[in-house]
Amino acid sequence: MGLIEDLTALKNSAVERINDNNADIEQLRIKLLGKKGELTGLLKGMKDVAAENRKMVGEVGNDVRQTITELLKQKKRAQEEYELNKQLQAEKIDVTLPGSVHHVGQPHVLQQIIDEIEQHFLGLGFEVIDDIVDSPEVETDEYNFERENLPKDHPARDMQDTFYITPEILLRTQTSPVQSRSLEKHDFSKGPLKMIAPGKVYRRDTDDATHSHQFHQVEGMVVGENITMADLKGTLLSIMQELFGEKHQIRMRPSYFPFTEPSVEVDVSWNEVTPDMNPEDIEWIEVLGAGMTHPNVLRMDGIDPDKYSAFAFGLGPDRFAMLKYGVDDIRQFYLNDVRFLSQFNRKGN
């Protein structure tokens, strides 16, 4: 029965050798369990064991193999874990150093305001007209002025000094001519005309902190059979709350524009307005002009003012950006100082 003792001895010796910290596990595996290994060598003695004992000796042999295999596996795992930990320790870096830079450009702050206005009105079912055909920056006197109810010697032409190219061609002073160009093409069988027209406009002004010879406007207009001044008020309240925040209010004051009647100037509250607030504590800031489109304007565009009514408004992205971000000099918008441009990076706003 020497084989059983030999097997047990091998098991004991194997456990000891595997548990040695310096053990090379793969080498040991081959030495102990390999084809020419110690266990295989011992088990070759099976042929000499009496037949009635073979089962028992076989079981002992299996137990020895299983124990050694399991132990080798455990030891190997432990060693790998140790090695990995050693490597991870070695790879430790200073995670507080700055990351590599991935440059992302910003839309211009004026573009951001225009985009915000555009998104809002797209949601209200408006078209955006800003193409070269219906919204040219170089306009005719006819569309810029005459079709806006401003004949050649109208006093209100003083209000907007104009860059003329020729007596009939000029840099548009307003985005209002887009109204006429859109109205001419609109098919009212497909519903009312609801449009905004963002774009550049030009005035003969000396550039200073509050004046710029080039700035932006977003003209808006709705023409339909049941368009009211209350609709204008609601539309303007919605865009002002979009731009300045939901708790801001608007007020309309009488004004004069040749192309609207009634005409109003619209103020937005600089502070948030709560229902219990004292009216004197609201600070109002003038932000835009608006009104019900003048019947003469509609008539010149081929629209029957008795059948259709319309409202129009003019938003000033430059002014909005100045108010919203506290920019104190309109020239900043056109100098493209990188330190200025890169400040407006709240993309989700």
Place this chain on the structure above:
Amino acid sequence: MKTSLTWLNEYLNHEMDLNPESISDLAEKVERTSVEIDSNTTIAQEQDGLVVAKVLSVEPHPDSDHMVITQIDAGEDEPIQIVTGAPNVAEGQMVILAKVGAHIINHENGELIELKAVKLRGESSYGMLVALQEIGFSDKIAPKDFEEGIYIFGQEEDLTPGDDAIVALGMNEPVLDTDLTPNRADMLSMIGTAYEFGAMLGKKVIVPDFDLVEYENEAANQVNVYIDDQELVSKYALRVVNNVTVKDSPLWLQKRLWNAGMRPINNIVDITNYMMLTYGQPLHAFDLDKLNGRDLHIRRATADEQMVTLDGEKRKLRVGADIVISADSEALMLAGVMGGVSSEIDENTKNIIIESAIFNPSLIRATARRHNLHSEASARFERGLNWDATFNTLDHAASLVDALAEGQVAHGRIVAINNERTDTHLTLSTTRVNKVLGTSLTTDEIASIFDQLAFTYEKNDDVLTVIVPARRGDISIEADLIEEVARLYGYDNLPVTLPYGPTTPGKLSKQQRQIRASRRIMESLGLNQAISYVLTSPEKAQLFAENQNDGMVTLDYPMSSDRTTARQNLLSGLIDDVVYNVSRSVQNIALYEQGRIFITNEINAQPSEIEHIAGVLTGNIINSSWQKNKQENAVDFYDVKGIVESYLAQIGTTDIYYVATERHSNMHPGQTADIFIGDEYIGFVGQIHPNITKKQKLAPVFGFELNLFSVFNHIVENVQFNPISRFPQISRDAAILIDKTVPNGEIYTSILETAGEHLVDVTVFDLYMGPNLPEDKKSLAYTLTYQDSDGTLLETDVNTDFEHIMSELQSKFNAEIR
């Protein structure tokens, strides 16, 4: 218009409350109902301690030859000693004393100062005798008589020492300065303003009353008027007043003028101004005795005609355009704008003519603009006058000349022309009002608004026929009446709704989406959006323009030489931006701009507007501030080209060619490529010519400019899914030695053309020039990748294809395969 509420109260049946709180409520109400208020103030502001005082004695100052010692009666028990340097002080005068403790405004810096007792060269002074300019009057309104000294009250004024000088001078009158829109000509008068405020406050207007006494001598015997051109004037009337005494106006009248922002001059001129302020009708007074002859003509200026206007300017008149009133052949005044020096009223004037007229508004406007002479009169003529006030104002003025200048009004009003105005009758239905405003007003509510406005009307069921009063020339159509209803009903009371009716889709066109996508791609590639000025100099407008022969859009009347011409390229504006940034020590710049360029081919027609996109890169692309291998990477041609390539790929174009070019005179001839999609030229990319960048002391700047319309022409619309091959790829590397002058683009094209069907990718992985190679050669290395979508490729097939390409390169470019 500066509107004294104290004065305005005279024309209202119930006076307005004038405590500060009510005035501030009123101002708010006016802003919400009528017009903007520029200011709500008094001349006095916070000043106090000013009293009327009598000069009892004037003694020389022992230690000063320009100061005197005065004893002043300020209504107190004891006289007050005041030392003054005023040259015009004299015994017996009634003057203004600022007492010790008084607060007055320092007219140099606007600060409120408190007066203290002082010693002036050893003599005590317990206060100060003041000029109007020292107590808040601007130079523009203070009478000229006292320019060099203190203010002295007129002898006839009923004043007692100790009276509050602030009240005596009307400095406490609250004045609202209304900022009138061009349509509200009616509010350029106190009466018109009274109607407006009355409508707002529920008060009625009382129009002023006067008695006119005419003397026996006939006006018509003293002057004749001829209208040479009926187009010039709609109404023209004169009054003659004889034997006037020209002197200062009484204080009550002076107060009205200076509170309205006008300077008192003399009683005659003041009366004309006072009447203009009251009724809105400008008047003019001529010295009858200074006229050449007795015939006045209203005519257009003749060739080379000149005159000196009351502001002292000698003016060349525009022949056939300016309206003049002339006597004999001499132009007396620029009608409706300003009088002339030659017939000016002075202290010796005895006989006067007063003119009241309605001149052609457009001609007056043109004259005022031409001579840059915008007077109180021209402002009123331009905007339109009340046709019912012309003669009444004239008569009222004449009666005042009688009262204040002891003049004798000659018999008869000389009327040279008196065109009649037809009343404006407008109908307005309640349905229409509510339809336009979105309200639910009743006919009675609407009618009561017209009652408030003192408009007369007839009411038939729910239709009002409104007769518009002559003072409201701005109201001519139904919409104007609706505005009156809306603003008096109150914009605050309008409901808040959104338009309803058929739904309309809110969507962008394909081109709009493409432009917006172009901007987003540029931003995702690291470029900030710039918006530059469209107007620039002619040189810059064409700096990178495609065709130097394209017509430029040039301003007729520019404001400065660097903003005369609309740009024909975006790059020059971006280079301006680079210069601006670099001069402020921002060295690393990546900007793009999307916008229009302008080309005119036919004068008198609108130019072509073309959407472009352009970008600039300069400095370093810094990827890390501290990792050595990622630091300070100076931008080069391939950085900017990479941006263009990524953009063109992302926007959805293929088939793009880059061709080396030297044709752009402002681009580096060795680092610039024209870009084509298929056969169409779309723009260029390269280094800005060092000639430009060196002049501005810039590091190399790289840029591109693309015509967006050309790019959009080539966007591949239908994207179809391409199955991803399951079969393995086989790669072959090829290094070829080739003449330096052969561009990669040609080799690349040649590879593609001869590739066979399985080549899926060609990538350059090395470029080598230098030691170990002949001087005129370079080594280029490519990885060619082969794959078949339907099966595993055989090495032999790939070898055959590869060899085919190599032999083509050998024969075509004399390449050596290494």
